[in-house]
Amino acid sequence: QLQLVESGGDLVQPGGSLRLSCAASGFTSGTYAIGWFRQAPGKEREAVSCLSTLSGRTAYAASVEGRIHVFRDNAKNTVYLQMNSLKPEDTGVYYCAAKRTPFDSTRCPESAMDYWGKGTLVTVSS
Numbered sequence: 001q002l003q004l005v006e007s008g009g010d011l012v013q014p015g016g017s018l019r020l021s022c023a024a025s026g027f028t029s030g031t032y033a034i035g036w037f038r039q040a041p042g043k044e045r046e047a048v049s050c051l052s053t054l055s056g057r058t059a060y061a062a063s064v065e066g067r068i069h070v071f072r073d074n075a076k077n078t079v080y081l082q083m084n085s086l087k088p089e090d091t092g093v094y095y096c097a098a099k100r101t102p103f104d105s106t107r108c109p110e111s112a113m114d115y116w117g118k119g120t121l122v123t124v125s126s
Helices: none
Strands: 002-007 018-026 032-039 046-052 058-060 068-073 078-083 092-100 120-124
Touching: 002 092, 018 032, 018 092, 018 120, 032 068, 032 078, 046 068, 046 078, 058 068, 078 092
Parallel strands: none
Antiparallel strands: 002 018, 018 078, 032 046, 032 092, 046 058, 068 078, 092 120
């Protein structure tokens, strides 16, 4: 079993920056695709990014590309979501999720993710 815990959510003004963390524990050996997802109030959850732990390659949703950067710290078993130039529409609960895979995958379909964290709230408002 893999446990994921998100942290770093906060209230931030438009144009500001925030870094979220996803700390993994438990069965951390092997390779995974780590996805960040978000759910805005009243909306369905959507994918934000995906990172391959095999290579570090990343993929981003079009709505956040250029403003968001995902990276990892292997020593800490942690994946980070650096968000810049935040907009009110970035408000929501952010979840990280993991899919065990033997491949160098940056595909993180929500239905295929095996493990989920409980989420952290990001509010972008003045």
